[in-house]
Amino acid sequence: MFGLGDKNSSNSLVMNTAHPDSLLDKGAQDVIGKPISRIDGPLKVSGHAAYAAEYGLANVAYGFLVGSTVGKGKITELHAEVAREVPGVIDVVVDYKTFLRNSQQGGEKKAPTQGVENVDYVGEPVAIVIAETYEAARDAAERVRLAVEYQEQEGRYSFNAYREEAKKPPYNNIPSHYDQGDVEKALAEAPVTLDRTYTTPSQNSAAMEPHASIASWDDDGRLTLYASLQMLSSDRQQLADALGLKLDKVRLVARYVGGGFGSKLGIAPESVAAAIAAKKLGRPVKVVMARQQVFEATVRRSNTEQRIRLGANADGTLTAIAHETICSNLPGEGYFEPAGQSTHFMYGGKNRLITHDLVELDWMLSGSMRAPGEAVGMLALETAMDELAETLGMDPIELRRRNDPDKDPEKNVPYSSRMLTQCMDKGAELFGWSERREALGDRRGDWFHGIGMAGAGRSNILMKSAAKVTVDGQGHAIVETDMTDIGTGTYTILAQIAAEMLGLPIEDVTVHLGDTDAPPGAGSGGSWGATSSGSSVYLACEALQKQIADKMGVEVGAMTLKDGRVIAENRSVPLAELVGDGINATGQVAPGLQAKLTTQASYGAHFAEVAVNAITGETRVVRMLGVFAAGRILNEKTARSQCLGGMTFGIGAALTEEVVHDPRNGKVVNHDLAEYHVPVNADVPALEVHFLDERDVHANPIHAKGIGELGICGAGAAIANAINNAVGVRMRDYPLTLDKLLDQLPPV
Structure with missing residues (x-):
């Protein structure tokens, strides 16, 4: 069923060393990075895509x-x-x-x-x-x-009633507790300190x-x-x-x-x-x-209570950072919401404490939801950084810049690539950050306007992944893997990689996904889908290039693949003619030592302007801008869509989304889209997304990093910080609904 032709070869790579040279930079087809529309789009809009x-x-x-x-x-x-x-x-x-x-x-x-x-x-x-x-x-x-x-x-139906019984969860892929240095001593000696608690609700x-x-x-x-x-x-x-x-x-x-x-x-x-x-x-x-x-x-994102304590010198340099989270799950479950995940590597500070404790409740199961950990963790961390900047009388971007470390502050290894400061600086330039006023300083009729920003960071992960690529007798390529496309553009991205590597127009590449009869892919999760499955397609095509070169009688580096032809030594031969009945190859990638020798993450910066009604307390997002660095951008259009979606998630987390549990029996009260308020058109302004040019040679052979979940990280915090800038009110209980703001508004 899967694959054509008799000749089969394989190409495997374990990322033990950096991969400085990528064949995607040597392709002649020029489709990588281009904003190509989704090849599955016509099927979806015409109703022919079978769900x-x-x-x-x-x-x-x-x-x-x-x-x-x-x-x-x-x-x-x-x-x-x-x-x-x-x-x-x-x-x-x-x-x-x-x-x-x-x-x-x-x-x-x-x-x-x-x-x-x-x-x-x-x-x-x-x-x-x-x-x-x-x-x-x-x-x-x-x-x-x-x-x-x-x-x-x-039953146990109240988080607050049982929070004192929170306990350390069992090990579940990532450690729940990390302690470095002496946080308590550092906080006691710090000239400037911050101690704040932030809460986030269950989400769906x-x-x-x-x-x-x-x-x-x-x-x-x-x-x-x-x-x-x-x-x-x-x-x-x-x-x-x-x-x-x-x-x-x-x-x-x-x-x-x-x-x-x-x-x-x-x-x-x-x-x-x-x-x-x-x-x-x-x-x-x-x-x-x-x-x-x-x-x-099914599954909910756990509610969280997050206590963040920061200690800093008068110049803003962090000396201590503590991020302590309490979350919830069913009895006997090991999963916890890893809210401190990005805190491990986001900012410097020698003394560090990051913990997660679990309250057992008879609520429905909690588990992973987009950017598990960072999405809610950065609502707290990035708001706390804004509060510290306010305490110091310092620009929030400058505070983050001064705490942008050269090495991972915990592992003492280099970052594979890191452009957090560049993202903030570019965003500030594009958004007009220099025009930011003091709180209550920009009132337009009944609306106070304010702007805020927040950093974004999301770990990059490479997963074991395999794919088979066939070139048939007509010179068409077929990509096969059980990788899924959950609306992220996987069909298109994998087609672009194969087209670039094999010198084919993208319409001559067919992608088959979502069937376990095909080679096992990484799956869609953790922002590793495009990079992991993309790398396996890359490796399969690299093996095919060698087969093609052998048939052409030249070295791989001596030939050019473009528009379905093989060009070398003053010869131009149709690819279909060279492959005969067809050739195929399987590529497989797996994580290796690079994941330990470097800290890998994607970074960004969010900027938001809000308008807060002086009478009702209603908050409206006026505009948002995000600048992101995530290695090679494989498709500018699909990548932008992912960031737009993440930023929209951030609006929801900041202002509207909350699963409500009945305190009598734990039942989800607002169990439909009428009562669980995701952002709709009227809530979402025109969002602006920009990417910085970057390559990460330590991440994978295609030099890309995860982007699907980066857009949500920090987005809601930028809105919270903008509300504070608008009306001088700091809210720490998400979502930031008007009832929590109304009695704190300045006199009309």
């Missing part, structure tokens, strides 16, 4: 999840018979237990436990109703939901496409799941674990994903439920979550 719920399998039955109505307890009776009163109902399946057992919604690591018994949060799936139509399944599921009997138990990814799965079993016992997922390689393993299957008995397909923002990093309830129901019925089963179920039974 998870849109695969046309025959004889499909429809499933609807039944969620619990209590926050903590045991099921004593589940009256499945009430569902059968609805015409078209086929079955009620209850023979699976909760499987939300790790930070990315993974499997139980064993075959499903038979029968739900314990309930850990309101909305937890306890059954699935299967019917001939979606409407019948939904109707019957509601009847079952109301008919379940529980023995309720006392609110992706446009709800979670959905269609499960179908072959006669040989192989499961194919069409699903909305971000990381197919790991999701495949999770699903195999949850169902007690061997890995080769599971195939996942997710060719188009309508957003995820972390909520689809792992399998969610509908995936396992659909698979078990389909197995029992002997026919395909489709399960699409209602929007309310997405809010109640």
